Amino acid sequence: MSYCVQCGVKLSDYHKKCPLCGTEVINPNTYEFAANTDYPDYPVVNEGEASPVRRYMTGIILSIQAFVYSFVVLFIDWITGKGINWSLIPTLSLALLWFSVAYPFFRKKNSFFRLFTYDCIALIVYIMLLNYIISGNFIWARYVAVSVLFLWIIIAGIFLTDKIRKVFPITIYYILSTVIIVFISLSFAEQKIAILKLGLPVIISFVVISLISYFIIKSSSKGAWTMVSVLLVSSTLMCLIIDATLHYSVHSSIGFTWSLIVAVVTIPLTATITAISKSNELYAAISKKLHR
Amino acid sequence: MAVRIIYVYNRYMNDKQKWYKLDTSAKIYPALESLRNPSIFRVSVTLREQVNPDLLLHALKNIRGRFPYYNVHMKHGLFWSYLEHNNNEPIIWKDSQSPCRRITPIFNNGFLYKIKYFNKKIALDMFHVLTDGYGAMEFLKCILAEYLLQKNEISDIDSQYIIDKNEIPAEEESEDAFLKVLEEHKDELPAEKKRSLMGKKTYFKMKGKMLPHSSFQVVTGLVSAKSLKEISARYEATVTQLIVSLYLEALIHVQAKQVKNKEKHLNISVQLPVNMRRFYPKKCMRNFSLFVIPYIDPRETKNFQSIVDEVKDFMKAHLTTDHLLTMVEDNCSIAANFFVRHVPLFLKNIIIRFMNNTAGSTQFSVTLSNLGVVKLPENMEEHIDYFNMVLGPSIHNKCTCSMVSFNDKAAITFEKTIKSSFIAEYVFKKLVEMGAAVEIKSNY
Secondary structure: OOOOOOOOEEEEEOOOOOOOOOOOOOOOOOOOOOOOOOOOOOOOOOOOOOOOOOHHHHHHHHHHHHHHOOOOHHHHHEEEEEEOOOOOOHHHHHHHHHHHHHHHOOOOOOOOHHHHHHHHHHHHHHHHHHHHHHHHOOOOHHHHHHHHHHHHHHHHHHHHHHHHEEEEEHHHHHHHHHHHHHHHHHOOOOOOHHHHHHHHHHHHHHHHHHHHHHHHHHHHHOHHHHHHHHHHHHHHHHHHHHHEEEEHHHOOOOOOHHHHHHHHHHHHHHHHHHHOOOOOOHHHHHHHHOOO | OOHHHHHHHHHHHHHHEEEEEOOHHHHHHHHOOOOOOOEEEEEEEEEEOOOOOHHHHHHHHHHHOOOOOOOEEEEOOOOOOOEEEEOOOOOOEOOOOOOOOOOOOOHHHOOOOOEEEEEEEEEEEEOOOOOOHHHHHHHHHHHHHHHHOOOOOOOOOOOOOOOOOOOOOOOOHHHHHHHHHHHHHHHHHHOOOOOOOOOOOOOOOOEEEEEEEOOOOOEEEEHHHHHHHHHHHOOOOOOEEEHHHHHHHHHHHHHHHHHOOOOOOOOOEEEEEEEEEHOOOOOOOOOOOOEEOOOEOOOOOOOOOHHHHHHHHHHHHHOOOHHHHHHHHHHHHHHHHHHHHOOOHHHHHHHHHHHOOHHHHHOOOEEEEEEEOOOHHHHHOEEEEEEEEOOOOOOOOOOEEEEEEEEOEEEEEEEEOOOOOHHHHHHHHHHHHHHOEEEEEEOO
């Protein structure tokens, strides 16, 4: 019988470490731990029983298939066309498929994010090569590549948020990535002025308003009430900005039309909700009247 | 009036055919049952010798006729589910690493309970639709007595503590005791009706990294019941109040770690099932327990004694027949409501699941179930090491506690679906500091 030096509890003979605090059990008098007498251990695969399927064998089978199909396609093209012409496209597609499906079987550890990153890189390379094979340039592939990159940035941000769990670095990450994407798009976009006039103010204001709203909601103690009022205010601001941007692009001056109707409805409502949540007595009285 | 109609109809149908309506408490379990929330609990006994599975199966077959309301399979009607008599042969199972796994009736000959064995342990995993802890323990005791008789370890069974297997089951055992109590005591209902079942308060819910899917960790601390009583006497409390207070104190520390902003700290509560048979002596062998929810405000708590005092005051105020009768009435009135009764079952299940995931999940922080002291005839005691109880995994209850005592051994079990063992570590460490010797058993 052992004791845990941290917790002071008696441990059973089968405990290699304390189940409460994780402290290892070191008993100089015994060299082997007993089997668990209270619950069965996880089943152990003994010698003579079927061994687990090897992952890389599956990868090898898939690779052989991809190689054989590519070879057949290239061979047929070479025989019929006296050169490699159309077969590059299906070969490229098979290469992408191999990288997405078969390659993970050769790796011991596959996390979703790593596989997703590899797939995004493979897709960008594939699209670029496809564009070059067909047209001899990278004109339309750039747009697809930027879209895939933007998608990767959003997914990466979600994983980063889960790891870091601090608002400021995540905020900087999303702002910088949005700016980078916008500048990359602008560098080869044909209608740069339209994007600058219409798209950029809306995107930037959306990001800024979302972040400010998030900070306010997080720091408030009356969560639900504050969230409602913040959402109303941020929606109103977005409507005003969109309205102003559209008005400027058409009339070359800032003006408000339909967004004023939205503001007239939401601002008094927001003021009422804010006043109720700030006044403890009013909050209690309204809650009492509306309780179910 | 609606309650009266249901009670009379219930009795009439039970007389006519071998089927049972779900009792008032059991109606929610078919809707909530899932892989991660199987609504199963376990009562188990550890003997002093290895279990013989053949004799165990033989014992189960001998006594199952005495408990016809457990030997059922569940069927689904248009408005409610119901239980129908199951003529299949029962099966004995070898125990698994994670207890209280979901019972799939199709692989269990339709039965809603499982008898498992491992080494010296006999365990009964029970679906909560059938009964509560008291009913399950009586069933297990009966199987145990018959098993020891088959093994020639004992020569006879004392019917003072063990249900007589040759006795014809009383009608009262399969009745819905909630309806019956309400019918009998409706004049005693307090004049001021307060809705006591579902509160409006939100309580702290602890977070944690979940264990791999369908994994469930259990750690049992065996403590001397005498030393527990001595420790609780020092704080002028009962053993249950002491363990509840330790549990609450552990949760204060958990909330302090997980919620940095003290202004956002919520009240902490423990859901404590109460055996209604203590207040209304009924022979009911199905669900007949309600719960009280003692809580504390961590911002106003000064020391451990203040927690104990608050718990004591709460229990004194709420463990009264008035309050419990109000809760019974509340419980029954929901199921008796005209609209609730006539909503199709599939829709009811969706609504129940939704209510459980929203309002139901915030009604309490954690659960603690004390089954009390198990009494056995003297000729059986020498063959038993200890009893144990395990509450099954639940989506909203990441860490639960259960307690049962036999002779001088009290088994306090913490069950969790998260990686952190902080609460169990805290409670057992505190008990050691207070002077109790704790022996740990676990499945990990």
